[in-house]
Amino acid sequence: MKLSELGEFGLINLIRTISARYEKPGRTPWQGVLVGIGDDAAAWQGNNRIQLATTDTLVQDIHFDLDIINWEELGWKALAVNLSDIAAMGGIPKYALLSLALPSELDVEDISKFTNSMMHLAREFGVVIIGGDVAAAPNVVITVTIIGCSKGKAILKRSTASSGEQIAVTGQLGLSAAGLEMFKGKTIPDPEIRNIMRRAHLQPLPRVKEGQILIEQGVKTAIDISDGLTADLAHICESSEVNAKIKIEQVPVHPVVTSNFSNYQELALSGGEDYELIFTADEATIARTKQCLNCPVTVIGDITEKKLPTRVTIVDGKGNIIPYKKGGWEHFENGVPEVKFA
Amino acid sequence: MKLSELGEFGLINLIRTISARYEKPGRTPWQGVLVGIGDDAAAWQGNNRIQLATTDTLVQDIHFDLDIINWEELGWKALAVNLSDIAAMGGIPKYALLSLALPSELDVEDISKFTNSMMHLAREFGVVIIGGDVAAAPNVVITVTIIGCSKGKAILKRSTASSGEQIAVTGQLGLSAAGLEMFKGKTIPDPEIRNIMRRAHLQPLPRVKEGQILIEQGVKTAIDISDGLTADLAHICESSEVNAKIKIEQVPVHPVVTSNFSNYQELALSGGEDYELIFTADEATIARTKQCLNCPVTVIGDITEKKLPTRVTIVDGKGNIIPYKKGGWEHFENGVPEVKFA
Numbered sequence: 001m002k003l004s005e006l007g008e009f010g011l012i013n014l015i016r017t018i019s020a021r022y023e024k025p026g027r028t029p030w031q032g033v034l035v036g037i038g039d040d041a042a043a044w045q046g047n048n049r050i051q052l053a054t055t056d057t058l059v060q061d062i063h064f065d066l067d068i069i070n071w072e073e074l075g076w077k078a079l080a081v082n083l084s085d086i087a088a089m090g091g092i093p094k095y096a097l098l099s100l101a102l103p104s105e106l107d108v109e110d111i112s113k114f115t116n117s118m119m120h121l122a123r124e125f126g127v128v129i130i131g132g133d134v135a136a137a138p139n140v141v142i143t144v145t146i147i148g149c150s151k152g153k154a155i156l157k158r159s160t161a162s163s164g165e166q167i168a169v170t171g172q173l174g175l176s177a178a179g180l181e182m183f184k185g186k187t188i189p190d191p192e193i194r195n196i197m198r199r200a201h202l203q204p205l206p207r208v209k210e211g212q213i214l215i216e217q218g219v220k221t222a223i224d225i226s227d228g229l230t231a232d233l234a235h236i237c238e239s240s241e242v243n244a245k246i247k248i249e250q251v252p253v254h255p256v257v258t259s260n261f262s263n264y265q266e267l268a269l270s271g272g273e274d275y276e277l278i279f280t281a282d283e284a285t286i287a288r289t290k291q292c293l294n295c296p297v298t299v300i301g302d303i304t305e306k307k308l309p310t311r312v313t314i315v316d317g318k319g320n321i322i323p324y325k326k327g328g329w330e331h332f333e334n335g336v337p338e339v340k341f342a
Numbered sequence: 343m344k345l346s347e348l349g350e351f352g353l354i355n356l357i358r359t360i361s362a363r364y365e366k367p368g369r370t371p372w373q374g375v376l377v378g379i380g381d382d383a384a385a386w387q388g389n390n391r392i393q394l395a396t397t398d399t400l401v402q403d404i405h406f407d408l409d410i411i412n413w414e415e416l417g418w419k420a421l422a423v424n425l426s427d428i429a430a431m432g433g434i435p436k437y438a439l440l441s442l443a444l445p446s447e448l449d450v451e452d453i454s455k456f457t458n459s460m461m462h463l464a465r466e467f468g469v470v471i472i473g474g475d476v477a478a479a480p481n482v483v484i485t486v487t488i489i490g491c492s493k494g495k496a497i498l499k500r501s502t503a504s505s506g507e508q509i510a511v512t513g514q515l516g517l518s519a520a521g522l523e524m525f526k527g528k529t530i531p532d533p534e535i536r537n538i539m540r541r542a543h544l545q546p547l548p549r550v551k552e553g554q555i556l557i558e559q560g561v562k563t564a565i566d567i568s569d570g571l572t573a574d575l576a577h578i579c580e581s582s583e584v585n586a587k588i589k590i591e592q593v594p595v596h597p598v599v600t601s602n603f604s605n606y607q608e609l610a611l612s613g614g615e616d617y618e619l620i621f622t623a624d625e626a627t628i629a630r631t632k633q634c635l636n637c638p639v640t641v642i643g644d645i646t647e648k649k650l651p652t653r654v655t656i657v658d659g660k661g662n663i664i665p666y667k668k669g670g671w672e673h674f675e676n677g678v679p680e681v682k683f684a
Contacts, residue, residue, distance in 0.1 A: 033472055104345050105344055112356065116360055131381070135350075
């Protein structure tokens with residue numbers, strides 16, 4: 001079988017399955033592991049706090065296009081997407097390792113811009129880049145690893161959602177995917193709007209502080225939106241063995257997207273790379289959390305019992321199910337996000 | 343300036359310089375950092391032990407050739423080279439993150455072989471693969487990150503060598519580089535010898551236990567041989583601001599290399615990827631360490647005061663200096679290890 005048939009999540013499952021074969025219950029190395037393969041970050045028990053580690057690779061022409069993104073933005077984004085994974089665990093990012101595979105003909109000035117921008121963002125979030133690796137390569141591949149820890153005794157996981165909980169999301173969605181549409185040729189006349197969209201797509205701001213506040217308010221379940229709202233919510237559902245129902249009219253679409261894109265709902269549901277947080281909790285906890293967060297928080301639906309094979313159901317204002325084809329970014333299977341509304 | 347002019351170590355220095363600009367003395371995030379950019383692994387103070395993290399990227403057609411290495415060997419090697427960095431700090435490897443950038447047309451069976459082999463080696467060394475990332479890419483890029491800790495209160499560093507110390511090396515050198523020569527076309531008739539050379543180059547065994555014993559015996563300074571004996575010893579000299587003198591006749595060349603390669607000294611001095619440990623200490627400490635290690639330990643020279651700009655001087659049995667051109671693997675500058683003896 002080709003990797004293209006197995007798909008990204010099939011591959012992750014394969015690695016997880018093989019890994020489990022080498023696990024012996026009670027064996028020392030596994031004892032402290034709290035969260036292994038399949039969440040935003042791995043977690044293990046430290047002396048006082050829970051330790052976290054996450055890694056993300058950006059590959060030229062797959063994750064980014066050097067004709068679109070500049071080196072400052074690339075340095076920012078490579079770190080930001082990893083910070084977002086720590087945010088989705090409610091953790092504190094502390095140390096980062098930077099692995100750079102680079103073509104020899106690159107301009108050193110560009111690498112300087114890249115590094116300065118990454119260090120700038122690192123400092124903003126109290127992160128120190130303590131090591132890494134550099135190597136020659138035919139195309140640019142950037143891997144950032146972040147090591148962090150929990151703020152208190154708890155972390156946010158994907159596997160703890162339960163039936164009856166509300167589903168909420170921070171911020172407004174679709175702007176990053178709209179930015180990608182713009183880069184692909186969609187005309188946006190207003191330079192200020194263009195700039196907002198560019199920034200959303202190329203310099204996302206991870207919700208690190210917000211993740212920590214979720215924990216403080218008793219939220220247990222969260223994920224960040226990288227693959228897309230429905231795809232990432234489906235990850236929570238798979239891990240927690242529940243289903244989810246989203247009311248499409250409640251999904252907070254960024255006004256710039258609503259104004260400029262007829263497919264704004266698609267962009268918000270499946271565009272991905274919003275780096276907002278999806279979280280689930282009981283109504284009172286979500287109401288309390290909303291009070292504490294300095295960003296929009298919108299309840300978009302509910303966690304339900306696992307009845308249907310479809311993990312995430314989308315309904316309109318009248319409760320009618322809106323069919324949609326698989327949404328969200330997936331590596332290997334589809335080269336571009338593939339979402340079709342019936 | 344092009345990256346090819348700056349070179350691998352110039353790039354590392356550039357990143358380190360930029361990083362230092364963002365460091366504010368006494369700022370919390372930096373307080374716990376014991377070893378930053380420029381050693382085998384980064385180190386920071388945990389509650390009891392020193393925490394370690396290291397990352398290494400293997401790029402197809404730069405670090406490995408899929409016409410030579412099979413997928414089991416690749417899975418092994420990608421983890422082994424990182425374990426060797428933890429060995430060079432005298433640490434205990436604990437957790438690993440695996441980031442895979444892979445072409446969609448790859449066979450899933452090959453990825454299974456890769457993963458099984460890596461998990462097997464991980465289990466041998468008590469390491470759990472707790473997370474990672476997968477992505478589509480035009481060529482195979484593998485990044486492994488290992489997180490570990492010190493066994494006691496100390497770690498091995500590059501920066502602690504001092505004048506008057508002896509330089510010692512574990513094992514026998516040159517076999518990995520000899521293996522590479524074989525893959526490039528050198529005829530080795532004996533299949534058993536071929537197999538020994540293949541294994542040395544493609545499935546190195548990191549000296550993790552040996553690194554821990556060095557610490558226990560009071561050794562403070564070590565590095566693993568990845569770039570090559572002289573190049574890696576030069577890294578110790580740069581970090582410690584000392585020079586080194588190697589007696590070429592004392593360098594332990596693997597007998598298979600001596601028997602089959604006329605350039606055996608060159609292979610042992612500059613071939614690289616031996617994944618043995620170079621360490622420095624006073625004579626008594628080295629003698630004691632030799633007693634405790636279950637592998638050959640050979641004293642090959644001395645650390646001297648920094649007098650000459652040449653970090654590492656090689657002398658023959660009569661004490662005459664043997665001139666050599668820059669040795670050891672360096673990314674960006676030279677595509678292949680470049681060593682010339684005058």
